[in-house]
Amino acid sequence: MAAAVGHLLVVLGCPLGWTKHGSACYHMSSEKESWFHGMTMCQIHGSSLASVLSQEEQNFIVGLMKHSHNSVVWLGGTDWTLEGAFVWEPYGDKMNYTHFGSGEPNNGDGRGEENCLLIDGSSHKDHAYVWDDRDCDDSHYYVCKQMDDITGNLVG
Known part of the structure; x- marks a missing residue:
């Protein structure tokens, strides 16, 4: 659907x-x-890895994961600038909502190897779809989010 605006x-x-x-x-x-x-x-397609701003948005993304049979997916959060202070990339936006699993984030149990954020709905996390920090070089599915620029939000 298209609409003419000016x-x-x-x-x-x-x-x-x-x-x-x-x-x-x-x-x-x-x-x-x-x-x-x-x-x-994601950036090639005018978006970025997804930020999750509410429980409702978390539930929506979990629904996408279940529909596509992906139990673990990357989100757009990292703490590589300051260990333990997760932000949404690529702009460094503060996280006002989190859904970390018990004992997370743990930075690889203190080994300093885990700086990227994902949702884990695998048996490893009792199918709870909670957030976990992992090694950024691990391979997982990912979810992109593209904001509607009509509302004034930045794309990505």
């Missing part, structure tokens, strides 16, 4: 393969990548 043509909805939710579009990857390659793939 001399601009605004396309409403999401690109093919993306799912609309609130003021954003989401895409669940079909291939596993490192956190960095996942972010790059």
Whole structure:
């Protein structure tokens, strides 16, 4: 669907393969990548790895995960700037909502190897779909989020 606004043509909805939710579009990857390659793939498509701003958004992303049978997916959070202080990349936005599992984040049990954020719904986390910090070079599925720029939000 498209609407004319002044001399601009605004396309409403999401690109093919993306799912609309609130003021954003989401895409669940079909291939596993490192956190960095996942972010790059999202950015190629005008988005970034997903930020999760509420329990409602967490529930929506978990629904996407279940629908695509992906039990572990990268999100857009990291703590590589300051250990233990997770922010949403690529802009360093503060996390006002979190959903970490018990004992997480743990930075690889203190080994200093885990700086990237994911949702873990595997048996390793009792299928709880909780957040966990992991090694950024691990390969997992990922979820991209593209904001609706009509609302004034930055794309990505």
